[in-house]
Amino acid sequence: MRFIKNKKAEGSDLFYDNAIYLVLLGVFLVVMVAFLQQQRHGAAVWEDYYVKAIVGLIERSEGGEQVTINVQRGTEVAVGNKMEDFKKMFVIDNEKNEVCVQFSVGKKTCMSYFNNVEILDWELKLGRPINKLHFRIWEGKNA
Amino acid sequence: MHKRGETGSQIMFVVFLSLLLVVGAGIVFGVYMFYGGEYEFRNEEAGALLVHIENCLMEKGIPLQSEFIKTCGLNENYVIGSKEEIMIKLCEIKAGEDCFEDYTAGTIVFGSNFPACKFAGRGESYPRCKSSEIALGNVEYELIVGNNKHARRILA
Numbered sequence: 001m002r003f004i005k006n007k008k009a010e011g012s013d014l015f016y017d018n019a020i021y022l023v024l025l026g027v028f029l030v031v032m033v034a035f036l037q038q039q040r041h042g043a044a045v046w047e048d049y050y051v052k053a054i055v056g057l058i059e060r061s062e063g064g065e066q067v068t069i070n071v072q073r074g075t076e077v078a079v080g081n082k083m084e085d086f087k088k089m090f091v092i093d094n095e096k097n098e099v100c101v102q103f104s105v106g107k108k109t110c111m112s113y114f115n116n117v118e119i120l121d122w123e124l125k126l127g128r129p130i131n132k133l134h135f136r137i138w139e140g141k142n143a
Numbered sequence: 144m145h146k147r148g149e150t151g152s153q154i155m156f157v158v159f160l161s162l163l164l165v166v167g168a169g170i171v172f173g174v175y176m177f178y179g180g181e182y183e184f185r186n187e188e189a190g191a192l193l194v195h196i197e198n199c200l201m202e203k204g205i206p207l208q209s210e211f212i213k214t215c216g217l218n219e220n221y222v223i224g225s226k227e228e229i230m231i232k233l234c235e236i237k238a239g240e241d242c243f244e245d246y247t248a249g250t251i252v253f254g255s256n257f258p259a260c261k262f263a264g265r266g267e268s269y270p271r272c273k274s275s276e277i278a279l280g281n282v283e284y285e286l287i288v289g290n291n292k293h294a295r296r297i298l299a
Binding site: 028109 | 171187
C-alpha cells in the first residue's frame with residue numbers, strides 16, 4: 001500500500017500542465033502590445049493631427065504672420081513608414097487653398113482652409129536641432 | 144494505470160483559447176474606436192470662421208449675397224463647393240422668427256440644413272455650429288456658421 005504521495009512529481013505535473021497556457025498568454029500579450037504601438041504611431045493619426053494644426057493656424061491668421069511649427073514627431077513617423085522624400089511630407093496648394101500631409105507611402109491627408117490667403121516661403125527645415133516647418137501668410141490674394 | 148482525464152484538459156484548452164480571442168477582439172475593437180476616429184476639429188473651425196465673418200461685417204458692412212465671399216476674403220470652393228459641409232447664415236433678429244428653423248429668413252444664406260445644428264451632440268454626422276449676435280447700425284443680426292467638414296485621406 002502506498003500512502004506516500006510523490007509531491008515533487010505533482011509539482012512538475014502542475015507546471016507542465018499549465019505551461020501551454022502561460023505560453024499562449026505571453027504570445028497574446030506581445031501581439032496586443034505590438035498592435036497598440038502600431039496604432040499609436042500610425043501615419044493616419046499623425047497626418048490628421050498635423051493637417052488640422054496647420055489649417056487652424058492659417059484660418060486664425062490676419063495676414064503678415066510668419067509661422068514655425070515643430071514637426072519632429074511627424075517626420076519621425078514618416079521615416080519609420082519608409083517615406084524618403086521630405087518634400088512630399090508637407091505640401092501646400094495655393095490654388096486650391098489646401099494643405100496635404102503625407103507620412104506613409106501611398107496615402108495622404110488633405111484639408112482646405114476657408115480664408116483666401118497666399119502661403120509663401122513654405123519650407124521644411126531639417127535638424128537645427130529639430131525639424132521645423134516654416135511659412136509666411138500673406139493676405140495679398142484678396143487684392 | 145494512471146488515467147488523467149485528458150479530455151477535460153483538452154476542453155479547457157479550447158475554452159482558454161476562446162477567452163483569449165474574445166478579449167483580443169475587444170481590445171482590437173476598442174483601439175480602433177479610439178485611434179480610428181479623427182481629431183475633432185469642426186467646432187474650432189466653425190468658431191474661427193464665425194470670428195472671421197464677424198470682423199468682415201463690422202469692417203465692411205453687409206455685402207450682397209453674390210459679393211459676400213469675395214468681400215470677406217473667403218475661398219469660394221470652400222464655401223460653395225463643399226456640398227453643404229459649410230453653412231453660413233445671417234438673419235435679422237425679428238420676433239417670432241428663428242434663424243435656425245426658419246427657411247425663409249436670412250439676409251445671407253449658404254447651405255440649408257441649419258436645423259441640424261441643434262442635433263450636434265446626438266451624432267457624429269450632424270454639423271457643429273456656432274452662432275453670435277451682432278449689431279450693425281441699429282439692427283440686430285444673428286450669424287450662424289455650421290461646419291461638417293472632415294480631412295480627406297486620399298491616394299498620394
